[in-house]
Amino acid sequence: MSDNNLVLEASGLHKSFKDLHAVKGVSFHIATGETYGLLGPNGAGKTTTISMVTGLLERDGGEVVVDGREISTTSTEAKRAIGYVPQDIAIYPDLTARENLSFFGRLYGMSAKPLRGRVDEVLDIIGLSDRADDRSEEFSGGMKRRLNIGIGLLHGPRLLMLDEPTVGVDPQSRNAILESVERLSVEGMAVLYTTHYMEEAERLCDRVGIIDEGEIKAEGTRAELVSMVGQRDKVRLSATGHLDAAVEAVRAIPGVHDASTREDGIDLLVDGADRALPSILQAVAAAETSVSSVAVDEPNLEAVFLHLTGKALRD
């Protein structure tokens, strides 16, 4: 087809549940080794989208190609390239961690011997080696989550899809999960990661699609998204001296959009704080004002989301 560096191409996906148009023409693609995030609030259509991409949900329109093969609800062989981690934990509570992994390994078509070794590897990756032979119903929420993820990793898929894998876990488990996703990505696995946590998308994803009400509102790297919506850096100077004179002086510097005084310093809105900062500090010093600290607040995806949709990511 097109670029054979692409692991996933989804185009024009549509899905309605009765009269609710849940996904309205979503398109995106993921390259080898790339981590792509779908960032959006609850009900945005993330799970619906990922379900169509994994061939678990009939779509009303659009096309999905994974590793060069068309995916539908009746494809089997094409699903070999996919590791899917559902949002809701899907494991047998009355089986042990090892039994759960072995069972799904068989369904991924792995034969007994390599599977045994691979199960040990995965148990190590998800940090459950010492609990391998305990029934999963005895696990904490975070451990269940990790086992849930482990099943998706077993067969070393080309494309790993994780649907909100950190919902409801303790900070430690969350960090462990994020770290293993980073490591897998370094090893060359393509990852589709959905979340409503801005920090996770910023930390993990090479590119992010911002999704709301069934549509991708904007897409790109973090920097692209931030600049796309024209968000500016906030610079806060703690300073003493002739603050009014200093404000007058910095306003003339290119890139500075606004400057105002407050009781113990100056607030500025700047395009590209890293470039403008030296000139700003010079101008302030020239106005006989001494600076004790500088804080730069770069805009984040939360701000981008707010700008695009007029609402907060989390309510």
Next chain:
Amino acid sequence: MKKVLAIGWVNIVRFMRERANLFFVFAFPLLLILLLGAMYGGGFDTKVGVLVEGPGGPLADRLVAAVEDLDETTVVAYDSEPSLIDAVQRGRADGGLVIPSGYDAALVEGGRAEVTFIGRPADQTAQLLQVSVSEVLAAELAPVRAARFAEVETGDSFDALLARARVVVPQSERVSVSYREAGEPIFEGIEELGAFDLGASQQLVLFMFLTSLAGSAALIQSRRLGVTRRMLSTPSSTLVIVGGEATGRFAVAIIQGVYIMVGTLLIFGVNWGSPLGAIAVLIMFSLVGAGAAMLMGALFHNDQQAGGLGVLIALGLGALGGSMVPIEIFPDNIQTVAKFTPHSWAIDAFAELVRRDGSIVDILPQLGVLAAFAAVMLLLATWRLQRVLTR
């Protein structure tokens, strides 16, 4: 195929881990084995309570011995009429026989003696027993009459004449009643009285189908855990998934069926006909049960709902299919409808094996129909499950 077995294996492992299930599979059928054994097993004699009033005598003793000689009949002696009547009322004896104190004297000297038979009302066993006892009595009386006639004619001793008459009379009486059939039997085959063994197969079929439908809960639980859907995200088709889950159900049903069959055969000698044929019916009917469990499991979202309805369906199909009363007593049109139940075909196959001494070849048509039932239900379940998982 490996995947089918992997799913089936996990299904069985999970089933066995639930302690209640172990009771269900191994302990509960024991009850059925005992029940079937008691109802349909061989080796249970008819019990006749006998009361000899007064001092008794050699002729009274002969009568008791003759009753004891009847096939599958045991005599139990009682020493008072109330205790004999009580035994009959409570079913400890199938019938009671009272031989009056004047019995010997009446036969030797001529006179009246009234032998009384006691039975429960409308009890077929008692009625049959009474006929047998009357025949025994008639056979006892014939030489006595002959000897008395000779005594009057010749003046020889009664005892000597009676001894001779006992040798001669049975040889000379060659009149017997023969029996010819006319028309269709009311209950097919009942005169050969394998009919009782047939009852065991009816109950087995009813029980196996009931427990199979209860097994639909397994698929529903897997679905609710999200595991079934997750299986579909692996390179496994819905047919493989349904096939795997059905394999687990099939294994449980066949283990149960064989266990009950072998148990009743070994302990109570219940007749199941040709072993090969009987196992073939069990296999096919277990497949039907597994298919039905999958269909229920795909249709319902709530395992309690499915469980409750499963019991109703199993009882309903069982009744219609001849598991509760012989299908032969239904009106023709209902008998036709009954052909749409797998039960009627399984029972028919067992009837062929047990009553007509059929072999596996004779029941190929029934096996084929059962296989078709299983295949259709598995395919319907697959189609339905694909829909509920992906929409």
